Amino acid sequence: MIVLGIETSCDETAAAIVTDAREIRADVVLSQLDDHTPYGGVVPEIAARAHLEHLDGLIRRAMAEAGIGFGDLDAVAATGGPGLIGGVIVGVMTAKAIAAARNLPFVAVNHLEGHALTARLTDDVAFPYLLLLVSGGHCQLLAVEGVGRYRRLGTTIDDAVGEAFDKTAKLLGLGYPGGPLVEKAAARATNPARFELPRPMLGRPGCDFSFSGLKTAVRRHVEELGGVLSEADRDDLAAAFQATVAEVLADRCARAIRRFKEDHPQGGALVVAGGVAANKAIRSRLATLAEKQRMPFVAPPLRLCTDNAAMIAWAGIERFRLGESDPLNFAPRPRWPLDPTAAPVIGRAG
Ligand code: ATP
Ligand code: MG
Ligand code: FE
Numbered sequence: 001m002i003v004l005g006i007e008t009s010c011d012e013t014a015a016a017i018v019t020d021a022r023e024i025r026a027d028v029v030l031s032q033l034d035d036h037t038p039y040g041g042v043v044p045e046i047a048a049r050a051h052l053e054h055l056d057g058l059i060r061r062a063m064a065e066a067g068i069g070f071g072d073l074d075a076v077a078a079t080g081g082p083g084l085i086g087g088v089i090v091g092v093m094t095a096k097a098i099a100a101a102r103n104l105p106f107v108a109v110n111h112l113e114g115h116a117l118t119a120r121l122t123d124d125v126a127f128p129y130l131l132l133l134v135s136g137g138h139c140q141l142l143a144v145e146g147v148g149r150y151r152r153l154g155t156t157i158d159d160a161v162g163e164a165f166d167k168t169a170k171l172l173g174l175g176y177p178g179g180p181l182v183e184k185a186a187a188r189a190t191n192p193a194r195f196e197l198p199r200p201m202l203g204r205p206g207c208d209f210s211f212s213g214l215k216t217a218v219r220r221h222v223e224e225l226g227g228v229l230s231e232a233d234r235d236d237l238a239a240a241f242q243a244t245v246a247e248v249l250a251d252r253c254a255r256a257i258r259r260f261k262e263d264h265p266q267g268g269a270l271v272v273a274g275g276v277a278a279n280k281a282i283r284s285r286l287a288t289l290a291e292k293q294r295m296p297f298v299a300p301p302l303r304l305c306t307d308n309a310a311m312i313a314w315a316g317i318e319r320f321r322l323g324e325s326d327p328l329n330f331a332p333r334p335r336w337p338l339d340p341t342a343a344p345v346i347g348r349a350g
Helices: 033-039 044-066 085-102 111-122 161-171 178-188 212-224 231-263 280-292 310-320
Strands: 002-007 012-019 024-031 075-081 106-110 129-134 139-146 149-155 270-273
Touching: 002 044, 002 085, 002 310, 012 044, 012 310, 024 044, 033 044, 044 085, 075 085, 075 111, 075 310, 085 106, 106 111, 106 310, 111 129, 111 139, 111 270, 111 310, 129 231, 139 231, 149 231, 161 178, 161 212, 161 231, 178 231, 178 280, 212 231, 231 280, 270 280
Parallel strands: 002 075, 075 106, 129 270
Antiparallel strands: 002 012, 012 024, 129 139, 139 149
């Protein structure tokens, strides 16, 4: 089975060709970074127009790299939400057009399900598993019990982790997107223990997260330093921030592991996914936790942590081989929680 995947939910335009034998035949990603950098964040209208301009060419490139034509496809999968709606519409309409013209099944993929199932594309990961989903818009702990079967154990009550990285990077004058820049600055730190930051929710019951206090604490340190940071100040603060986030994530995961093991005595892996999963300090902190808990630990390769279309094609394959597909009147969803039974958190996409 060969599937074309399309991703347009944020500021990466991406197309990929993936097979049900877990072969990534092509995986092209075009970052719109330069379009948005002058504004210090993603501008939805600019993103939608850039997707429209580049998507056709990217699909052609992916097909050429895979050495296939439309006639070789078994299905087309596109991100159907959640995300910036203008971009999602571009991807969904393109996928529907190909599906209609070629009489192919269309699968609308939940972007978060794409992140959630990536580990099964790259590694032998069986259900159930405990997933820490850490991305630009989300921070959740989920028991993944099957395709389409997600039980939310915890979520952030304010900022997502990626968002906290991006805002902290801004405070430190590091630019956008913040995650990779904070990681680089932290690696240069000569005195990573110099700043003490609060550890929100640490030791508290439950598996929820909170990051806005952490960001405020970074701001306070910046103000105390007179608003002007030396390189050493900046690197040491970045290191403190990153270490604190890693510690908080590990603490919340440790609690979720207890609950996961109660519900699933047969066990399962600890999996991390989403853009922030590309952070090496966080990966290594979680690997240590998993080892202590005698759980296998799986983190996708770095380029499949941040947004890409291979994960969308793969999630499409997982659903399609269970007999699922979507009608051509599928309406793009700006919000689409993975666990619709979980209580909504005000202001978050689920
Ligand atoms: P969502 O998946 O929730 O809809 P998104 O698609 O925008 O949001 P992703 O592409 O999955 O998010 O992840 C992007 C986020 O990951 C950004 O906030 C970015 O700063 C963060 N990120 C990327 N690389 C790293 C890194 N090395 N360390 C920390 N954060 C990182
Ligand atoms: Mg992005
Ligand atoms: Fe994402």
